Amino acid sequence: MFATSSVNDGVRFKNSVFPSTPMQQDELAWERQPNDRQWEKPEGVDPRTLYQMLMTSVGRFGDRPAFGYIPAPGMPRTHVTYQEFGDLATAVGRQLAAAGVEAGDRVALILNNSVEWAALSYGANGIGAAYTAMYTHQHGQEWAYILNDAAPSMLAVADTGVLDKLVANMPGDAAGWPKCGVLLLGEDAPNEIPPEGVTVHRWAAFVAAGKEAGEFEVADDPFALNTLIYTSGTTGNPKGVMLTNWNTLSNILCVQSAFKIYVGDKNAAFLPWAHSFGSTFDLHWMIRCGVHINLISDLTRIADECIEIKPAVLLAVPRVWNKFYDRVNAQFEAATGLKKIFVTKAQKSAAKRIAKAGVECDAVPPSGFFDKLWDRLVWSKVRARFGGNIRFCMSGAAALSPDVAAFIQMVGFNCYEGYGLTETSPLVSANGWSGPGTSKLNTVGRVANGVTVTIDTDAWDDPDRPDEGEIIVTGPNVMKGYWNNEAATQEVIVEPGTFRTGDLGKLTGGYLSITGRVKSQFKLENGKYVSPSALEEKVKLNPMVEQAVLDGRNMLNTFLIVHPNMSALRANLSSAGIDTSGDDAALCASAEVRSFMLKELKDNNMKAPDWKGYEVARTLILDAEEWTTDNEMLTPSMKVKLRNLLAKHDEEIQAIA
Numbered sequence: 001m002f003a004t005s006s007v008n009d010g011v012r013f014k015n016s017v018f019p020s021t022p023m024q025q026d027e028l029a030w031e032r033q034p035n036d037r038q039w040e041k042p043e044g045v046d047p048r049t050l051y052q053m054l055m056t057s058v059g060r061f062g063d064r065p066a067f068g069y070i071p072a073p074g075m076p077r078t079h080v081t082y083q084e085f086g087d088l089a090t091a092v093g094r095q096l097a098a099a100g101v102e103a104g105d106r107v108a109l110i111l112n113n114s115v116e117w118a119a120l121s122y123g124a125n126g127i128g129a130a131y132t133a134m135y136t137h138q139h140g141q142e143w144a145y146i147l148n149d150a151a152p153s154m155l156a157v158a159d160t161g162v163l164d165k166l167v168a169n170m171p172g173d174a175a176g177w178p179k180c181g182v183l184l185l186g187e188d189a190p191n192e193i194p195p196e197g198v199t200v201h202r203w204a205a206f207v208a209a210g211k212e213a214g215e216f217e218v219a220d221d222p223f224a225l226n227t228l229i230y231t232s233g234t235t236g237n238p239k240g241v242m243l244t245n246w247n248t249l250s251n252i253l254c255v256q257s258a259f260k261i262y263v264g265d266k267n268a269a270f271l272p273w274a275h276s277f278g279s280t281f282d283l284h285w286m287i288r289c290g291v292h293i294n295l296i297s298d299l300t301r302i303a304d305e306c307i308e309i310k311p312a313v314l315l316a317v318p319r320v321w322n323k324f325y326d327r328v329n330a331q332f333e334a335a336t337g338l339k340k341i342f343v344t345k346a347q348k349s350a351a352k353r354i355a356k357a358g359v360e361c362d363a364v365p366p367s368g369f370f371d372k373l374w375d376r377l378v379w380s381k382v383r384a385r386f387g388g389n390i391r392f393c394m395s396g397a398a399a400l401s402p403d404v405a406a407f408i409q410m411v412g413f414n415c416y417e418g419y420g421l422t423e424t425s426p427l428v429s430a431n432g433w434s435g436p437g438t439s440k441l442n443t444v445g446r447v448a449n450g451v452t453v454t455i456d457t458d459a460w461d462d463p464d465r466p467d468e469g470e471i472i473v474t475g476p477n478v479m480k481g482y483w484n485n486e487a488a489t490q491e492v493i494v495e496p497g498t499f500r501t502g503d504l505g506k507l508t509g510g511y512l513s514i515t516g517r518v519k520s521q522f523k524l525e526n527g528k529y530v531s532p533s534a535l536e537e538k539v540k541l542n543p544m545v546e547q548a549v550l551d552g553r554n555m556l557n558t559f560l561i562v563h564p565n566m567s568a569l570r571a572n573l574s575s576a577g578i579d580t581s582g583d584d585a586a587l588c589a590s591a592e593v594r595s596f597m598l599k600e601l602k603d604n605n606m607k608a609p610d611w612k613g614y615e616v617a618r619t620l621i622l623d624a625e626e627w628t629t630d631n632e633m634l635t636p637s638m639k640v641k642l643r644n645l646l647a648k649h650d651e652e653i654q655a656i657a
Helices: 048-060 082-098 116-126 140-150 160-169 204-212 245-255 274-287 299-307 318-334 339-359 369-386 402-411 486-492 532-539 566-575 582-588 590-606 642-648 650-652
Strands: 011-013 015-019 065-069 078-081 106-110 131-134 156-159 181-186 200-202 223-230 240-244 266-269 292-295 313-316 392-395 414-422 429-431 454-457 470-472 494-496 499-510 511-517 545-551 559-565 619-622
Touching: 048 082, 048 116, 048 274, 065 082, 065 116, 078 082, 082 116, 106 116, 106 140, 116 204, 116 274, 131 140, 140 160, 140 223, 140 240, 140 590, 156 160, 156 299, 160 181, 181 204, 223 245, 223 274, 245 274, 245 429, 266 299, 266 313, 266 470, 274 292, 274 313, 292 590, 299 369, 313 318, 318 402, 339 369, 339 402, 369 402, 402 414, 414 642, 454 499, 470 582, 486 494, 511 532, 511 590, 532 545, 545 642, 559 566, 559 590, 566 582, 566 590, 582 619, 590 619, 642 650
Parallel strands: 065 292, 106 131, 106 156, 131 223, 156 181, 181 200, 266 292, 313 392, 392 414, 559 619
Antiparallel strands: 011 015, 065 078, 223 240, 414 429, 454 470, 470 499, 494 499, 499 511, 545 559
């Protein structure tokens, strides 16, 4: 049995006690793991499951805030302590068990990030069940496919809108629904009712019953399934990645005090927890370290909410940093008079200071009267856009442009790029975790403790890049396999704990660089290979570009398909004296507009040494329609569905000489 009494009594696991002790200011929650520890299994006081990890944090940080969230637009931020959240997660676990969910079962979530999402994931873990999370913006048929494949015992849905869409896409008989029913969040009664025999639980009553329910036997298997995370499915149906407790915990323990996260720090959480980067690092890692997790309520107002939250930690994807880079640089370019002088001085001063320090990615504090003056007049105002308190930030889930990373360093943020996949829980390598002064631009840092990377050069036959190949990962972070898909598992799992990533890369002096995807690389008619992903990121740094794809397989030259930022495109066209009177579709179809934009991209973005001559696009296709999940151009995790995009523009592609 497992239970907590008061916070001061601590939490017991087997023979170890974790007392709740007063924390000092700027205190790390844990000591850094020794580099030479074994990573095959938990040892000593390591948590063995995520629920046990949570309850350790409850014992240590009980009266400190765990979550902050805005219940509804216009309302003030509400805060929940670690003790309150631990009690909630335990009540949810009790009632899941009372409703019939058993160890080894799955609990499905179709929720946005929320305290309820977190409580369900930890509650399920406590009884030995695994959670599988989906996005609320997915299509109903995608939910139906995943639910049929995962066969959960319980399904939690965000609101009546989600439930309505489920009813329209799920089987019409109870046998095709989770046996323990549907848990409906929100205050509204359901509109569309599931088939007869499917119980609809309401959140408030469910939690209240859980508080009165009997204790449950706490799961204690570190190698039991913790989650099924379904991959994006860019080339077919999504696959359920089986991650164990130890898969995820090994990632968390590796970095727990490798970065300066202090007890009581705030983060601003907006990465979707249905994605492995978001759940492992923006939720579980923060819980481990006693961080006050603040949920962003409106993704269009991230900066505004950061001003209120004042986070010390910010995790984001490259698109967020790219927009930050574009907006700040646009304002710098528009500056006049004294402001222009201040900006120029600040940029030169920061560049000189960083060059003298000889470090990459790590922020270098200003020194000297004028250096501090320019920082105060310019860079401090830029930092204030994110609350002015960020100690470090991380970028993941896609490639971060070295230009953007260098700019963020100039702003005064420590910005570290990491690499990983859902199948690796996700962390494989990262800048920053090995200490100050050890990060390198154009790489994703050193490989994480306990993880080994090898490069299979046989998977890549470009004679111009003989040191590159497919990245093979071995470690405690590697998934068990794909749920109900042994054929797909055998394609990527070389042996238990060793995974073929499908990514191209190279190791240089212990630092890993990602150069593309094995399957996305293509060969031109001249026999030259092109790896488009890093090149596309360069194109997307142009303020006129929102989304971009580079292709040209089996053609003489490459071409670009771009969805432009229409307001930026129109402004640049007007400045160049080009007519902008047509609608978006007409503008994008104009040969003059395409020629203008292609020249701009060649002059500013498709330049050596990043681009080789044969990689530079000779043709540009402009697509006025935004690429979204609704029009089947993006996966739920925002990856481009290349096959669909190429099919959409097939006529124009075939016309390219």
